[in-house]
Amino acid sequence: MSNDIAKPASAGPTDHSEPREHLDPSGESVDDRARIRGITLAIKNADRRMRERFRFLRHQDAIGVAWLVGLIVVVAGSASLFLGGWIPWWVCLIVNAIALSLVRELEHDLVHNLYFKDRPRIQNSMMAAVWPLLGNLPHPWFRREMHLLHHRTSGHHDDFEERLIGNGMKFGPLRILAMIEPGLALLFRKEEMKEIPFYDGKKLARAAMPVVFLFHAMLIAFLAGNLAALAMSWSGSPVVSGGVFASLLAAVNAIAVIWVLPNMLRQTCVQILSSWMHYYGDIESRLEETQVLNAWYFFPLNLFAANFGSTHSIHHFYVAQPFYLRQMVAGDAHRAFRRFGIRYNDASSLLRGNRIKG
Numbered sequence: 263m264s265n266d267i268a269k270p271a272s273a274g275p276t277d278h279s280e281p282r283e284h285l286d287p288s289g290e291s292v293d294d295r296a297r298i299r300g301i302t303l304a305i306k307n308a309d310r311r312m313r314e315r316f317r318f319l320r321h322q323d324a325i326g327v328a329w330l331v332g333l334i335v336v337v338a339g340s341a342s343l344f345l346g347g348w349i350p351w352w353v354c355l356i357v358n359a360i361a362l363s364l365v366r367e368l369e370h371d372l373v374h375n376l377y378f379k380d381r382p383r384i385q386n387s388m389m390a391a392v393w394p395l396l397g398n399l400p401h402p403w404f405r406r407e408m409h410l411l412h413h414r415t416s417g418h419h420d421d422f423e424e425r426l427i428g429n430g431m432k433f434g435p436l437r438i439l440a441m442i443e444p445g446l447a448l449l450f451r452k453e454e455m456k457e458i459p460f461y462d463g464k465k466l467a468r469a470a471m472p473v474v475f476l477f478h479a480m481l482i483a484f485l486a487g488n489l490a491a492l493a494m495s496w497s498g499s500p501v502v503s504g505g506v507f508a509s510l511l512a513a514v515n516a517i518a519v520i521w522v523l524p525n526m527l528r529q530t531c532v533q534i535l536s537s538w539m540h541y542y543g544d545i546e547s548r549l550e551e552t553q554v555l556n557a558w559y560f561f562p563l564n565l566f567a568a569n570f571g572s573t574h575s576i577h578h579f580y581v582a583q584p585f586y587l588r589q590m591v592a593g594d595a596h597r598a599f600r601r602f603g604i605r606y607n608d609a610s611s612l613l614r615g616n617r618i619k620g
């Protein structure tokens with residue numbers, strides 16, 4: 263697996279492997295500060311150029327609402343086509359997973375106060391709208407607390423959001439479970455979680471109610487109903503169409519295809535990428551908080567995670583930017599990343615418990 267660290271074009275001791283002598287009072291080396299400034303400036307300049315070129319981008323609040331309405335139309339449209347028999351179940355599932363991955367980006371922007379920051383009532387309404395669409399996440403107001411903590415503590419002991427999805431754990435079955443289904447993995451990680459100050463099991467459970475409860479009830483009904491139907495057909499008495507059980511199962515299956523499975527797919531993809539791309543434990547500056555995961559073999563994960571592996575590192579350097587603009591400046595940001603030594607596709611970090619050093 264490649265460990266593609268592009269060397270900075272400028273001369274100087276900027277390699278990660280070099281000892282860092284020149285620490286400023288905040289503990290960061292002077293050299294790192296210059297590199298961080300270089301990357302942040304490149305992103306901000308690209309952002310400004312985009313805003314000058316496309317004047318409509320200044321209507322950020324309206325664009326946020328347009329995304330929300332547009333994505334709801336896509337999800338509802340694909341659901342209608344599926345229910346009407348015009349498209350197969352898997353097309354509906356894929357379309358909705360992609361659309362809902364963009365809803366998750368919208369939710370993340372709302373968490374960062376990027377739409378209607380002066381009109382909390384509208385902002386709260388948007389947050390209330392995205393929560394049930396996503397289904398398998400605690401409510402956005404809790405996520406705001408958890409996620410802003412992530413930005414303050416990325417890669418450190420207190421970073422609850424990332425540690426919950428396995429970041430920093432040694433590779434093995436429990437790590438894989440935490441990346442795919444952190445709620446289930448939590449049952450085996452209580453002691454570890456109790457050491458993180460932000461962790462409060464009851465608060466987390468309250469933040470999940472009622473949406474996540476309903477989501478998992480539908481998931482269990484989907485799995486149990488189809489297993490029961492399979493068992494009945496094996497035992498020689500298949501489900502009678504038109505009966506109560508068949509009608510209920512058809513309804514549950516439709517909800518699974520439209521809502522439950524797309525959200526499971528997109529959330530699993532974003533969790534795997536996020537747990538993988540953040541470094542943990544031995545990072546020394548923002549330059550080492552994340553890597554970029556954009557190799558071809560990450561494409562299936564990025565497809566259902568709004569290109570998270572490629573663009574989340576940009577967000578670590580500049581948070582005040584909506585998700586679509588982050589994508590628009592990705593070319594310039596990546597040029598700066600390569601120049602200033604951000605790591606790319608360091609896939610084996612997963613086997614090192616996300617340590618920077620081997």
Ligand SMILES: [Zn+2]
Nearest residue numbers: 374409577581
């Ligand atoms: Zn963020």
Ligand SMILES: [Zn+2]
Nearest residue numbers: 412416540574
């Ligand atoms: Zn992050």
